Amino acid sequence: MATIDIHVHTEVHHHDDHEEHDHHGNFWTSYIFCQDHKVIAKQFLITGMAWALIGGVLSVIFRLQLGFPDAKLEWLRPLLGGWLTSDGKIDPEFYLALVTMHGTIMVFFVLTAGLSGTFSNFLIPLQVGARDMASGFMNMLSYWFFFLSSAVMFTSLFISTGPAGGGWTVYPPLSALPQAVQGSGLGMTLWLVSMALFIVSTLLGGINYITTIINMRTQGMSFTRLPLTIWAFFFTAIIGLLSFPVLFGAALLLIFDRSFGTSFYLSDIYIAGEALPHVGGSPILFQHLFWFLGHPEVYIVLLPALGITSEIIATNSRKPIFGYKAMVGSMLFITILSFVVWAHHMFVTGMNPFLGSIFTLLTLIIAVPSAVKIFNYVTTLWKGNIKFTSAMMFSIGLVSFFLTGGITGLFLGNSAVDIQLHDTYFVVAHFHLVMGSASFFGMIAGIYHWFPKMFGRMMDERLGSIHFWMTFVGVYLVFFPMHYIGIAGFPRRYYSWTNFETFSSFADLNMLVSIAAIVTLSAQFIFLFNFFYSIFRGRLASANPWDSNTIEWTTPRHPKHGNWPGDIPTVYRWPYDYSKPGAKEDYIPQTIPYSETPESNLPHENELIKLEMGNTGAIVIDEKKH
Amino acid sequence: MAKGSKKINWNSIMEKSVRSEMKIVEEPKKPIAMHPKKFAMWLFMASVMMLFASLTSAYIVRQAEGNWLYFELPLLFYYTTAIIAVSSVTMQVAYFAAKKDNTGVVKIMVLITSVLGVLFLIGQVKGWGEMARQGVHFVGNPSGSFVIAISFVHGLHIISAVVFLLIVLNSAIRLRIHSKNMAQMEMCTTYWHFLGALWIYLFIFFLINR
Numbered sequence: 001m002a003t004i005d006i007h008v009h010t011e012v013h014h015h016d017d018h019e020e021h022d023h024h025g026n027f028w029t030s031y032i033f034c035q036d037h038k039v040i041a042k043q044f045l046i047t048g049m050a051w052a053l054i055g056g057v058l059s060v061i062f063r064l065q066l067g068f069p070d071a072k073l074e075w076l077r078p079l080l081g082g083w084l085t086s087d088g089k090i091d092p093e094f095y096l097a098l099v100t101m102h103g104t105i106m107v108f109f110v111l112t113a114g115l116s117g118t119f120s121n122f123l124i125p126l127q128v129g130a131r132d133m134a135s136g137f138m139n140m141l142s143y144w145f146f147f148l149s150s151a152v153m154f155t156s157l158f159i160s161t162g163p164a165g166g167g168w169t170v171y172p173p174l175s176a177l178p179q180a181v182q183g184s185g186l187g188m189t190l191w192l193v194s195m196a197l198f199i200v201s202t203l204l205g206g207i208n209y210i211t212t213i214i215n216m217r218t219q220g221m222s223f224t225r226l227p228l229t230i231w232a233f234f235f236t237a238i239i240g241l242l243s244f245p246v247l248f249g250a251a252l253l254l255i256f257d258r259s260f261g262t263s264f265y266l267s268d269i270y271i272a273g274e275a276l277p278h279v280g281g282s283p284i285l286f287q288h289l290f291w292f293l294g295h296p297e298v299y300i301v302l303l304p305a306l307g308i309t310s311e312i313i314a315t316n317s318r319k320p321i322f323g324y325k326a327m328v329g330s331m332l333f334i335t336i337l338s339f340v341v342w343a344h345h346m347f348v349t350g351m352n353p354f355l356g357s358i359f360t361l362l363t364l365i366i367a368v369p370s371a372v373k374i375f376n377y378v379t380t381l382w383k384g385n386i387k388f389t390s391a392m393m394f395s396i397g398l399v400s401f402f403l404t405g406g407i408t409g410l411f412l413g414n415s416a417v418d419i420q421l422h423d424t425y426f427v428v429a430h431f432h433l434v435m436g437s438a439s440f441f442g443m444i445a446g447i448y449h450w451f452p453k454m455f456g457r458m459m460d461e462r463l464g465s466i467h468f469w470m471t472f473v474g475v476y477l478v479f480f481p482m483h484y485i486g487i488a489g490f491p492r493r494y495y496s497w498t499n500f501e502t503f504s505s506f507a508d509l510n511m512l513v514s515i516a517a518i519v520t521l522s523a524q525f526i527f528l529f530n531f532f533y534s535i536f537r538g539r540l541a542s543a544n545p546w547d548s549n550t551i552e553w554t555t556p557r558h559p560k561h562g563n564w565p566g567d568i569p570t571v572y573r574w575p576y577d578y579s580k581p582g583a584k585e586d587y588i589p590q591t592i593p594y595s596e597t598p599e600s601n602l603p604h605e606n607e608l609i610k611l612e613m614g615n616t617g618a619i620v621i622d623e624k625k626h
Numbered sequence: 627m628a629k630g631s632k633k634i635n636w637n638s639i640m641e642k643s644v645r646s647e648m649k650i651v652e653e654p655k656k657p658i659a660m661h662p663k664k665f666a667m668w669l670f671m672a673s674v675m676m677l678f679a680s681l682t683s684a685y686i687v688r689q690a691e692g693n694w695l696y697f698e699l700p701l702l703f704y705y706t707t708a709i710i711a712v713s714s715v716t717m718q719v720a721y722f723a724a725k726k727d728n729t730g731v732v733k734i735m736v737l738i739t740s741v742l743g744v745l746f747l748i749g750q751v752k753g754w755g756e757m758a759r760q761g762v763h764f765v766g767n768p769s770g771s772f773v774i775a776i777s778f779v780h781g782l783h784i785i786s787a788v789v790f791l792l793i794v795l796n797s798a799i800r801l802r803i804h805s806k807n808m809a810q811m812e813m814c815t816t817y818w819h820f821l822g823a824l825w826i827y828l829f830i831f832f833l834i835n836r
């Protein structure tokens with residue numbers, strides 16, 4: 001116990017001594033192979049933003065095809081080259097590759113690495129009160145594995161047979177047989193290599209996050225005093241640690257099938273009338289393995305966003321978070337449930353209907369903790385002294401998407417209803433709202449909120465608000481109509497619907513969606529401008545611009561490696577003492593002891609003063625060493 | 627307790643009023659706190675567990691679908707199982723020796739453990755050969771593919787553990803392992819036992835589910 005902590009102190013003091021030296025270090029050690037969690041967080045952020053831009057542009061390209069099926073896209077030839085057919089249309093196989101890359105990039109590279117990588121890295125040491133991650137070296141490796149994985153995936157966009165084309169879920173046999181589509185050749189191989197590297201990166205990161213949260217908290221930072229952000233990152237890392245190895249197993253067997261001729265997933269396949277040698281495998285097996293990761297993955301994407309927005313909403317409502325324990329409890333419950341619902345993605349694989357009912361039941365139970373979270377968000381906002389900062393607006397946007405997208409989850413979770421809706425645009429609408437947009441908004445909210453801590457300057461609030469309204473309205477215009485298109489039966493991953501008479505009445509709606517997508521994407525450039533401009537020219541940030549309680553705001557404006565110049569602050573209270581009756585200000589940072597706030601203490605908190613004074617007997621004296 | 631900190635009584639400080647010179651901090655409440663690296667090691671093992679849990683459950687799911695080739699496990703697998711069990715014993719002996727600062731024994735036992743690890747690997751590869759002579763190849767009915775794939779992935783982990791053993795051996799030679807510096811030794815021992823137990827689990831699993 002205490003021993004460990006002191007040990008850390010000694011080590012870190014050491015570190016401080018080396019710091020001067022670090023600073024005279026060259027460009028490579030300070031910016032590239034840096035082990036400071038704050039720098040690594042920024043590396044994840046910038047890489048994630050680059051990927052988001054690529055993923056967004058890909059979606060607009062395929063939306064052009066869906067919204068304007070007759071348009072001539074000759075003007076895109078400089079970008080797409082041979083992927084346009086001779087009459088200026090997108091090649092159908094390339095369409096599939098675009099969708100696949102868009103999904104893979106958004107889910108894994110933007111909302112897993114970009115979101116968890118950025119905010120877990122940045123906030124965990126700063127909010128639990130640690131000098132750095134448990135292992136700075138592993139943390140650095142985590143980023144560089146992600147970078148390698150990105151480089152491989154990026155390369156696959158430019159090879160002549162194109163990137164993987166079997167959907168982000170890479171179901172065999174499509175993904176296992178190079179003869180199936182062009183994208184199942186080299187593109188698929190690169191996809192698998194890239195994802196293997198990605199999994200290594202995620203595991204390195206996750207192990208570090210959990211270890212840091214459990215072992216490196218500062219004095220007084222008990223579990224019940226952790227900000228909800230940290231709880232969310234903690235659960236996210238646990239889910240990742242338990243589910244990514246399963247994807248690794250699934251991918252490994254797929255690699256064996258593809259490259260060594262085994263038949264784990266393949267059986268009885270005829271191509272051009274000839275039987276393939278593979279017999280005895282089962283493609284459904286892959287789906288089980290994939291979705292055992294795949295469903296928890298949606299929570300890997302969503303939980304950090306929920307944590308970030310809980311923090312932002314409490315801060316900007318100037319109210320304690322409603323139901324802190326319920327928030328933690330529901331996240332824990334979601335974490336557990338996320339491992340036992342995977343087969344709701346497989347209702348139409350011919351599974352036993354009884355099993356289907358069990359998975360329906362388990363799936364619908366997730367609605368309970370989710371509803372608890374929404375309720376708590378709303379009650380935190382209720383009668384709050386709300387400050388509509390950009391971060392706050394994006395957080396409220398998340399609550400809205402989480403609700404509208406979550407409701408359609410109840411439809412899809414029913415095995416009987418899903419038979420009609422499966423693989424239609426209804427599903428696309430559902431997961432874009434609840435997972436895509438909600439998490440994306442959480443990430444943007446986090447950037448607006450912690451930008452001052454990251455770069456010491458403020459982002460422009462007016463541009464932020466324009467960015468919010470365009471994106472918020474845009475997202476609903478893009479994804480809401482997709483529900484109707486889906487209920488009408490339009491399947492996802494279809495290149496064209498013009499051949500089906502039934503769908504011609506949806507041409508206008510599809511056009512509207514595509515225009516909205518273009519506008520939404522354009523709005524992101526306002527954000528990019530705001531981001532990069534503010535890094536250099538933004539208004540200088542004060543130490544604690546949002547009057548927040550958490551301890552990252554007690555660091556200097558530009559924290560060095562080691563975060564606090566002196567000792568790490570001790571924590572005396574939970575992070576949500578906003579507008580406490582009797583208090584002088586509407587916030588009391590976690591570092592203020594109860595003994596200094598007699599005017600606002602509750603009876604049981606007065607008891608705690610004795611603890612602060614160390615009356616329990618032994619206390620630890622930490623002698624200063626410089 | 628590490629240097630630079632001592633436990634003293636609050637009242638006595640108050641009396642001596644040295645409060646201003648020292649920073650007084652609350653006794654940290656840390657429900658679980660471990661050596662961070664050891665803790666990370668346990669987390670790593672949890673993820674390895676999940677990898678094998680996924681592969682063995684894939685095995686069961688696939689087996690339940692029928693068209694499953696029954697075959698005898700290679701005789702060599704019984705020997706390799708014995709080897710890995712013995713290597714756990716030698717590893718534990720090395721660990722106890724390190725605790726007693728008996729570096730000579732540590733070196734010999736870690737070396738023996740590494741050799742046993744290599745023998746295990748050779749045995750596994752020859753075992754696949756034995757399967758091939760029975761007509762069970764990597765390519766073919768998934769029942770054989772699974773056994774080979776799973777033992778192959780396990781073997782990769784054993785290779786990583788042998789590398790770890792060699793690192794420990796190197797530290798032992800440089801006298802960096804002793805009763806006051808056990809972290810590396812403990813981690814290596816845990817990992818080795820873990821992989822041994824994992825193989826025994828896998829072996830029994832193969833025996834039961836054929």
Ligand code: HEM
Nearest residue numbers: 059099100103106107167168169435436440492493494517
């Ligand atoms: C500009 C914003 C976006 C637009 C316009 C957009 C549009 C689309 C459309 C129309 C599809 C379905 C294509 C088809 O099935 O034929 C799709 C697929 C997908 N999108 Fe998005 N999307 C956007 C942002 C996101 C975000 C933020 C995520 C993050 C979760 C995401 C994740 C996915 C996934 C996982 C798929 C499925 C890919 C597959 O079928 O393999 N998208 N997107």
Ligand SMILES: [Cu+2]
Nearest residue numbers: 295342344345
């Ligand atoms: Cu799911």
